[in-house]
Amino acid sequence: MPTFIRLIEGRYETAEDVFTDVADEDGLPDGAVILSLTRFQTEGDALIGAGRSVGVRVTADEAVEDLAYDLPRLALVALVFPKYRDGRAYSSAALLRERLGYGGEVRAVGDVLREQAGFMVRCGIDAFVPADGSSPEAWAAAAGRFRHVYQRAVDARAPAYEERR
Amino acid sequence: MKALTANRLIDGEVVFWRAGQWIEQFPQAQFFADDDAAAEAALETGKAQPTIVVDAYLIDVVEAPGGYAPVSYRERLRALGPTNEPTHGKQAAGGAGVEAILAATGAARSTGRVDLIRRK
Amino acid sequence: MYRYDAIDREFLADRADEFRGQVARRLAGELTEDQFKPLRLMNGLYLQLHAYMLRVAVPYGSMDSRQLRRMAHIARTWDKGYGHFTTRQNLQFHWIKLGDAPDILDALADVDLHAIQTSGNCIRNVTADPYAGATAEEIDDPRIWSEVIRQWSTLHPEFSFLPRKFKFAVTASAKDRTAARVHDIGLVLRRARDGALGFEVIVGGGQGRTPYVGPTIREHLPVGALLGYLQAILRVYNRHGRRDNIYKARIKILVAALGAEEFARQVEEEWAKIDTAAADLPDTELARIRGAFAPLNFETLPARSETFEAAKRASPALARFARNNVKPHKKPGYAIVEISLKAPGATPGDASAEQMEVIADLAERFGLDDIRVTHEQNLVLPHVKLDDLPVVHAALAAAELATPNINLISDIIACPGLDYCALANARAIPIAQDIARRFEDADRAEMIGELKIKISGCINACGHHHVGNIGILGVDKKGEEFYQISLGGSGQEDATLAKILGPAMPADQVPEAVDALVETYLAARQGEERFLDTFRRLGMAPFKEAVYADVH
Numbered sequence: 001m002p003t004f005i006r007l008i009e010g011r012y013e014t015a016e017d018v019f020t021d022v023a024d025e026d027g028l029p030d031g032a033v034i035l036s037l038t039r040f041q042t043e044g045d046a047l048i049g050a051g052r053s054v055g056v057r058v059t060a061d062e063a064v065e066d067l068a069y070d071l072p073r074l075a076l077v078a079l080v081f082p083k084y085r086d087g088r089a090y091s092s093a094a095l096l097r098e099r100l101g102y103g104g105e106v107r108a109v110g111d112v113l114r115e116q117a118g119f120m121v122r123c124g125i126d127a128f129v130p131a132d133g134s135s136p137e138a139w140a141a142a143a144g145r146f147r148h149v150y151q152r153a154v155d156a157r158a159p160a161y162e163e164r165r
Numbered sequence: 166m167k168a169l170t171a172n173r174l175i176d177g178e179v180v181f182w183r184a185g186q187w188i189e190q191f192p193q194a195q196f197f198a199d200d201d202a203a204a205e206a207a208l209e210t211g212k213a214q215p216t217i218v219v220d221a222y223l224i225d226v227v228e229a230p231g232g233y234a235p236v237s238y239r240e241r242l243r244a245l246g247p248t249n250e251p252t253h254g255k256q257a258a259g260g261a262g263v264e265a266i267l268a269a270t271g272a273a274r275s276t277g278r279v280d281l282i283r284r285k
Numbered sequence: 286m287y288r289y290d291a292i293d294r295e296f297l298a299d300r301a302d303e304f305r306g307q308v309a310r311r312l313a314g315e316l317t318e319d320q321f322k323p324l325r326l327m328n329g330l331y332l333q334l335h336a337y338m339l340r341v342a343v344p345y346g347s348m349d350s351r352q353l354r355r356m357a358h359i360a361r362t363w364d365k366g367y368g369h370f371t372t373r374q375n376l377q378f379h380w381i382k383l384g385d386a387p388d389i390l391d392a393l394a395d396v397d398l399h400a401i402q403t404s405g406n407c408i409r410n411v412t413a414d415p416y417a418g419a420t421a422e423e424i425d426d427p428r429i430w431s432e433v434i435r436q437w438s439t440l441h442p443e444f445s446f447l448p449r450k451f452k453f454a455v456t457a458s459a460k461d462r463t464a465a466r467v468h469d470i471g472l473v474l475r476r477a478r479d480g481a482l483g484f485e486v487i488v489g490g491g492q493g494r495t496p497y498v499g500p501t502i503r504e505h506l507p508v509g510a511l512l513g514y515l516q517a518i519l520r521v522y523n524r525h526g527r528r529d530n531i532y533k534a535r536i537k538i539l540v541a542a543l544g545a546e547e548f549a550r551q552v553e554e555e556w557a558k559i560d561t562a563a564a565d566l567p568d569t570e571l572a573r574i575r576g577a578f579a580p581l582n583f584e585t586l587p588a589r590s591e592t593f594e595a596a597k598r599a600s601p602a603l604a605r606f607a608r609n610n611v612k613p614h615k616k617p618g619y620a621i622v623e624i625s626l627k628a629p630g631a632t633p634g635d636a637s638a639e640q641m642e643v644i645a646d647l648a649e650r651f652g653l654d655d656i657r658v659t660h661e662q663n664l665v666l667p668h669v670k671l672d673d674l675p676v677v678h679a680a681l682a683a684a685e686l687a688t689p690n691i692n693l694i695s696d697i698i699a700c701p702g703l704d705y706c707a708l709a710n711a712r713a714i715p716i717a718q719d720i721a722r723r724f725e726d727a728d729r730a731e732m733i734g735e736l737k738i739k740i741s742g743c744i745n746a747c748g749h750h751h752v753g754n755i756g757i758l759g760v761d762k763k764g765e766e767f768y769q770i771s772l773g774g775s776g777q778e779d780a781t782l783a784k785i786l787g788p789a790m791p792a793d794q795v796p797e798a799v800d801a802l803v804e805t806y807l808a809a810r811q812g813e814e815r816f817l818d819t820f821r822r823l824g825m826a827p828f829k830e831a832v833y834a835d836v837h
Contacts, residue, residue, distance in 0.1 A: 087446025122442030176382035247704035
């Protein structure tokens with residue numbers, strides 16, 4: 001079974017991925033699934049009603065606000081980083097946590113490299129599917145690289161100005 | 166004619182291909198005839214050395230008074246060094262090969278990359 | 286000036302350590318060049334024509350003697366003994382080896398310097414008024430707000446992978462020395478009628494391929510609300526700025542596409558939803574930062590220095606320097622001294638290690654240990670006693686740093702151009718050198734008066750040609766360097782984009798063309814008109830006629 005890295009209570013660990021990431025043109029497999037936003041909007045209700053675990057894949061150009069009313073029913077939200085340099089999903093993650101109050105799993109998928117770990121964690125992402133094969137240890141080292149941060153973000157870290165008080 | 170060039174990874178130095186080695190001076194570079202398949206072969210070899218050089222590519226070369234010179238102005242500057250500091254870069258070594266590049270006239274292409282269109 | 290504490294220092298150490306690891310992974314082949322490139326760019330390291338180039342941040346153009354001496358040390362140890370000051374108030378080293386870069390970052394961190402976010406699609410080093418804390422014009426110290434932005438933007442979790450690079454300018458004077466209206470965001474401090482301090486917020490200016498003078502989207506943003514509002518702007522841009530085309534990815538394109546009103550509406554809508562209590566800096570931290578820029582201990586001096594007046598009478602060279610390079614200070618008996626890095630024939634913006642050390646010594650002995658970089662590629666000693674000016678001038682002159690040409694025709698901005706830059710189409714430095722030599726006569730230069738020539742070696746416009754009174758753009762015409770002249774630009778408070786004069790010309794015709802433009806101006810000027818004023822009054826026609834009349 002494929003795995004991913006999960007952040008739980010400050011620890012990074014390998015977890016088995018029980019979800020099948022389903023492309024729009026593919027048939028629905030059994031078990032837990034991750035659907036595109038579009039497909040979720042047509043098929044999601046029925047699946048959730050049938051007791052399935054459903055996650056939604058949100059691409060960088062889609063607005064997470066469109067999921068606002070569905071969030072409590074979702075098993076996870078997967079944010080797609082189409083390219084390392086495409087930073088839209090950071091805003092999506094921050095909005096999910098801060099504005100939409102989502103407390104479930106937010107997973108980074110796509111071009112996900114360990115150099116982004118610190119930024120992702122600070123924006124509230126707590127699950128990672130690294131494209132560079134990073135281990136949880138390497139991920140933890142990258143995410144915890146800096147002893148200080150300068151600004152308040154989704155994570156609970158005290159910014160420099162609070163440390164200075 | 167063509168020559169193969171790149172920048173060396175560790176220090177960024179402009180280097181040229183000569184018989185399986187990367188060397189620093191353009192005048193000593195290996196010049197390939199336009200139809201010589203060895204040029205493409207050298208390019209493939211260079212591209213397969215990502216921990217030695219960055220961005221290997223072929224450039225057009227023409228005869229110049231007393232030697233050879235890259236066709237394009239940009240490549241001449243890479244082979245010589247900056248014009249505002251004549252003691253900096255490869256030009257500082259002087260010699261007939263450097264004089265030939267300095268004497269070359271009639272630039273013909275902006276970048277001198279022979280396969281510019283294909284690369285883009 | 287702002288002093289780093291243990292937190293800032295540990296942050297820089299962590300950053301240098303991170304980059305050392307990334308370089309090691311690159312050299313070992315664990316990172317491809319495509320993966321490594323954005324990482325090195327985030328640390329200011331470019332691969333240019335002849336070597337790597339390291340762009341060191343000079344935070345809002347301000348440093349002390351210890352830091353400038355360290356720049357000199359780096360120039361000598363790891364480069365060819367000089368550095369190049371840029372139009373973004375930074376310092377570039379042009380002959381750096383990748384293998385040395387980690388050691389250089391350590392050497393910088395040791396004196397609280399770094400190269401963080403001097404490149405890449407992130408928020409870059411903030412440009413600020415180089416006369417901050419010294420000019421009587423300012424209504425607040427722009428360095429306070431620049432430091433606020435520095436901290437907020439450093440490794441910002443949400444805004445480090447923007448569609449494109451993002452540049453701030455902050456000024457608090459009526460006279461704009463930052464080119465605020467051609468930045469992604471220009472912040473101009475203003476007082477409201479009730480005395481409340483606020484920012485005029487200008488968004489979407491810029492140069493490059495598609496230049497814009499930025500529109501004002503908010504006339505008066507209370508200063509305490511700055512970070513929440515910036516978060517709103519950056520979030521709108523991060524989500525909606527174009528990412529499909531690198532040439533259309535700057536915020537100016539988004540602002541222009543939406544229209545300033547609609548852009549402002551989206552920002553306000555986003556701002557209304559932001560928890561500003563969490564986003565804005567607490568007053569205590571603002572007060573702490575403000576305290577770091579508290580007024581210095583200036584001596585109480587008479588406004589007029591007899592020493593200085595006598596020395597000027599005795600030395601025409603000092604008198605000329607005083608006319609052009611010495612600017613009024615807010616405190617009686619002090620002056621702002623501009624150090625021109627534009628000696629005739631020199632490379633604009635270059636300073637040798639020895640020159641840096643001379644300036645560092647002067648700053649320490651005579652300048653309250655403060656040095657500034659201007660976006661016009663000169664240096665400033667912002668606080669010099671009038672009494673000390675003769676000594677300072679003599680020391681500068683001995684180091685070939687006393688060129689009395691600030692704002693004159695030979696005070697030319699030029700990017701590194703094709704002599705160094707991998708993006709350039711044509712050289713810029715030799716053009717600047719040729720023009721400066723042609724106008725070497727200091728009397729004539731003074732008679733011509735304020736005239737800003739700005740030269741870029743490609744359309745990216747690092748040499749600010751769009752806002753030059755005379756702008757010169759290097760283009761590639763079938764492999765040859767050609768230069769397109771434009772006229773009437775200004776990067777100041779009256780920001781205007783220059784208009785193209787006519788067809789591009791080869792390099793050797795450029796100085797002659799500039800001469801013809803100057804002669805046209807001199808023949809037509811009325812009273813105290815500057816070149817720009819005469820151009821605005823007359824329009825393009827007589828200038829065009831003068832340059833192209835003989836060409837046919």
